[in-house]
Amino acid sequence: MRLGTVRYDTRDRVVADLGEGKMLDLHLAAEHANENAALFVDMLSVIYNSDAALDLAGSLIANSTNAAILLEEDITFCPPILPVQYRDCLVFETHLKNSFARAEKMTGRPFMIPPVWYDQPIYYKGNRMSFIGHGADVIWPSYAAHLDVELELAIIIGKKGKDISAADAPGYIFGYSILNDVSARDAQMIEMPGQLGPAKGKDFDTGNILGPWITTADEIAHPASLAMELTVNGERWGGGNSSEMHHDFGRIIEHISASETLYPGEVIGSGTVGTGCGLELGKQLQDADRFELTIEKIGTLSNRIVKP
Template sequence: MKLVTFSTPTPHGDIQRVGALHGDNVIDLNYGLVALLEDQGETERAQAVADVYIPSDMQQFLMGGQLSMSKAKDALHYVQARYDGTQAISTSKDQCMVFALSEVALLAPVTQPTSIRDTISFETHAKNFEKRTGKPIPELWYQQPLYYKGNTHTVQGNNAVIPWPRYTEKLDYELEFGIYIGKTGTNIPVEKAKEYIAAYTIFNDISARDVLQQEVTMLLGPAKGKDMDGGNIMGPCMVTPDELDPSNLSMVAKINGEVWSQGNTSDMYWSFEQIIAHVSQSETLHPGDFIGSGTIAFGCGDELERWIQPGDVIELEVEGIGVLRTIVGERN
């Protein structure tokens, strides 16, 4: 499934829902399950049951584990079988189950992850950093996955505008993808780690490059080089592992339609399974935790010596997931 968190306008304001992509449409999985239950004769408690399995918050949905995923698939297949692409379909209470993508806003799949960890898992990207700084890659990089933690309150979704921080002259994109954790676990062995991956998404890790380069000289951070409102951009959807092989996916970054960066997920030195095993040592992972892959080789403006400008449109594409579109805001 390609799962999404979307918002849609109502007379009482915008509401947030969990859905699945179906062509140029979004299927509301909660209302889809309501309709399925009603069709099976569960008329009085259909909404209450659906709310348990498919709540309106993706992180709460992930906490439901495989049971919630199974009910979501049932709802998706039920609606797909009955929607002919022309006439609207709804529950017995006239709750709309299918929306055109043009009618909704796609938020980050998990609007506020329980945690954000971003790794440096592409060796060429690390080596390019070595060339720019004159410092060799630490031997530790080859011994274990390295990562930093981000601010979970700064997440945005598809078509978001990046507010340009007032303290930087060199704002930068980073072409990445990442995973959401789907169940609780500690000291997870590598051979079991895949069971903890709920889904994959695209990640645009916005950086204040000039500030970041200064911060890393202190052997701390990143701090303001990464921590900014709207700086963690994820989406447009999250794809479940049964529909995606992450080992060989093309990745492309376009700025105003021009290809700036391209690479492949096969270049990851550290796999997500290895990363999960390392991160979970004596530390519990939770449903809704996000882990980024780090930037692919030449996957940011800093490596290319090209810089995004206000008004630019950034499109990050990962095969099998989609395109994550972002607009660069004006300088403050």
């Protein structure tokens, strides 16, 4: 099933997608059915009680009534979950090769893929508080001139674990979502030679977008093989398939969880799929551009960027 978080009547509500612009308010539906509505207080409650919550959600969907149905035109999408922790990886070789080629032209410095990239997943920890949802505006940061989108697949961790093997890792994935890691490329180019990873190239309010849905892991086979596409103002920029990940999410979870506990509600991004950003294509965002990121079985994440 596809789950989300929306704002309706001043309150955030966990909903299940019914299709055709309709969604079921699971908390309200559970109250009407005299079931345990506490399972649907927020998405983290669903994740912590995943077996019971998903079983009940399935029953509520099958027996849904109009009294608990919300219409898309009446709600505002929130991020489906505010991450407990947020990490973003870089595991698509085509994206890295294309980006390095463009960066060499922009800076005059040579860029080469280091051997460690092939040996283990590379990631950074981002700002979990800067997330917005489907339909919200990205506010152009004052210090940047070159803004870019990034088409990524994300997982949401469903169980607490440490030293998780790649073979066991799929059992720790609650679901999948679409991630747009908006980037200030000019700021990123300045700071990356400092060798501490991205900072203000990634960290600004509204700079991370997640949603609109979390598709539960039972709907997607591991390793994920999902078509991915990026369009800007209706023009296709690029895309690919999540099967092109050099390190799949099993290996990513294994690496991150080595001597470190992962918690339910953490979000981990794949990094940008090949041709899933403007940098690779020699393109830049302009004020009022609308970008749509589509991933098979999850949906379309659409937002606009505006200068204040």
